[in-house]
Amino acid sequence: METQTGAAKMKWPNRQKSHNRKFTALSIALAAVVAASAAPVAWAGPEIPFSEAQIFFELNDTDGDLGIHSSIDGEPWQMLEIEDPSERVILDVMPSGRLAKQGMTQLFFESAEPSFDELPPAEFFKRFPAGRYEISGITLEGDEMESTAVLSHVLPAPPGNVRVSGIAAAINCDAALPAVRKPVVISWSAVTASHPTIGKAGPLQVSRYQVFAELRTAPFHKFSLDLPPNVTRFTVPAELADRARDLKFEIQVRGVNGNQTAIESCFTIR
Structure with a gap:
């Protein structure tokens, strides 16, 4: 970051020469301080991850749409930036006012997540190439933070x-729905x-399944559950199934690389 300084021209009243000499000395001292503060300061300590x-x-495989997500956490920061593998900034966050002071x-x-009709997957992946993304920030104390996240184009198959x-x-939920008993x-x-x-x-290893179930009508109660990769079934809680006749569910598959693929469907309770 470059800092530019400038001095405005001002007319000073006639004074004794001794006063002028004192003022000149003070001006030189202030100029030295400004120059020192404008010079970049190298951070010698280790970067905080x-x-x-x-x-x-x-990926929502049922609706046919894709989105990019990010989850970041760490020490209180006043600035955060993400660069793609070509070192192009794709996100720049700098809180202001009281939030900047709080961190x-x-x-x-x-x-x-536009549909594939609006943005085909091939075009979507061109926008967000695979590779190493650098996440950097500045703490409230002025220390540097940095971590690297690897983005992959390998997505889990839908269940x-x-x-x-x-x-x-x-x-999908617009098709003929199965009617089942509790x-x-x-x-x-x-x-x-x-x-x-x-x-x-490419190789794919599942880290977890995440299941969501919700009522299709008000009051839209929702249930979610994380399951390990060796568990591929779950029972809808009775307190949810007893509340309505029609329910919607989603199964989300998360790979070890972080990418997720989801399917959605609905059913009727007899």
């Missing part, structure tokens, strides 16, 4: 063979491969 620094993609610690964002109490799940059990086949058509093919 963020406690969390993730950048990843989320920020956590930041989560998700981009807009297949999704069934609701043994009945094949609907392809208790409701949702199951699927384990995901072991990358997405067959979107992103880049």
Whole structure:
């Protein structure tokens, strides 16, 4: 960051020569101080890593849309920046006023997720190339923070063979919905491969499944559950199933690389 200083021309009243000499000496001293403050100061200490620094993609395989997400956490900071693998800045955050004085610690964002008709996956991935993204910041004390997040174009395949109490799940919530009795059990086949058509093919290891279930009508109660990669079924809680006739659910597959693929469907309770 460059700092420019300038001196405005001012007319001083006639004074004794001794006063002029004192003023000249003071001006020289002040100029030296300004010059010293304008010079860049090299930070000699180690850079502080963020406690969390993730950048990843989320695919809604049912609706056909993609978004880029990030989750960052660490020491209180007054400035944060993200650079892509070509060192182009894609995010620059600098709080102001009282929030700048207080400092920020956590930041989560998700981009807009236009449909594939508006933004095909190939064009989306060109905007956000795979590689190392540098996340840097400045703490409230002026220390430097830096971590690296690796963004991959390998996305999990969507879960297949999704069934609701043994009945094949609907392809989406606008299709004919299966009608089931309580208790409701949702199951699927384990995901072991990358997405067959979107992103880049490559090794894929699942870190977890995340399941969401919610009422389709008010008051829109919602339930969520994290499952380990070896568990591929769950029972919808009775307190949720007893509240309405129609329910919506989502199964989200998260890879070890952070990328997520989700499917959505609905069912009716008889």
